[in-house]
Amino acid sequence: MPADLRGLALVGLMAAATAWAAPAAAGSCVARVNGQELIIVPEDWGAARPGLRERLLTWPQRNWDRAWGERTACDSAVVTRFLAETMRLDQTEGYCLAPGEEGWLLVPGARNWRGRCTATTCERIGMAADGAVEIGRRVAGLALGNPPPEADRGRLEAIAHGTGALLLRGQAGAVAGALGQAAGALGTALASPAAAGAAAVTVMAVGGAVYLCSD
Incomplete structure (x- = not known):
């Protein structure tokens, strides 16, 4: 393939990759749960569930990518879903998110469809x-x-x-x-x-x- 055509093909692939990544960047958000900062990106959904040892060693390590733009706060429903996919069932089932001074507190209690506590206050x-x-x-x-x-x-x-x-x-x-x-x-x-x-x-x-x- 001539060099100029290869260049055009490369530009096209880069544009396609950028377009594909745009939704993930747009959906990335940050939350603070039990004093830990969580960076949540859409590509986490459906990812292979890590083992317990890996979760304990790496959660919640991730850095905010400046390419994503301004830091956006995750809503409680997104946080609840992320926790359910990355933690053991017994550490999320029967828990809810209560507002704290610096984010959310994940505590035992009944929750609504958005993951927020319906009766528990802290x-x-x-x-x-x-x-x-x-x-x-x-x-x-x-x-x-x-x-x-x-x-x-x-x-x-x-x-x-x-x-x-x-x-x-x-x-x-x-x-x-x-x-x-x-x-x-x-x-x-x-x-x-x-x-x-x-x-x-x-x-x-x-x-x-x-x-x-x-x-």
């Missing part, structure tokens, strides 16, 4: 950094090595979540008892009428912060 508990670390350490111990006392095992669930969050869920009194002295300022919130009257509460320790969510 608040950040103000406390010193060492207090938050101590709560995280206590919940991690319950989830990974030292389960709750026999009497509380049916009323409490401790979870080391794939997003990096540590969760302790149950009735407020049982949660407070499991945390013991580590509860600190959280103990006051757990004793409030709202928490005591909730069907269940979830304590979340993530990114140096502690949240109390009530159903």
Whole structure:
């Protein structure tokens, strides 16, 4: 093929590739879930599901490509679908997205068709950094090595979540008892009428912060 024709063919292929990639670039978006930034692109849909080890090692590592243009926030439905495709079923089924100070909190609770919590609300508990670390350490111990006392095992669930969050869920009194002295300022919130009257509460320790969510 003559050089000039090869050049035209190359230009044509490049234009076709650009046109094919345009929808993906237009649909790319960013979200923050449990303190982790997620970059979501359409090509993720239907991709081969990675193994658990790969997900734990790589999630949510990806960088925003400047060629995509301005960073666009993902809506909750897109985030929910992405999480469902990239995480274990037991870490997304029965979870919902609650608004947090810096994005979304993925917590146990009923959700609507857009993935948002229908009843669960969360608040950040103000406390010193060492207090938050101590709560995280206590919940991690319950989830990974030292389960709750026999009497509380049916009323409490401790979870080391794939997003990096540590969760302790149950009735407020049982949660407070499991945390013991580590509860600190959280103990006051757990004793409030709202928490005591909730069907269940979830304590979340993530990114140096502690949240109390009530159903």
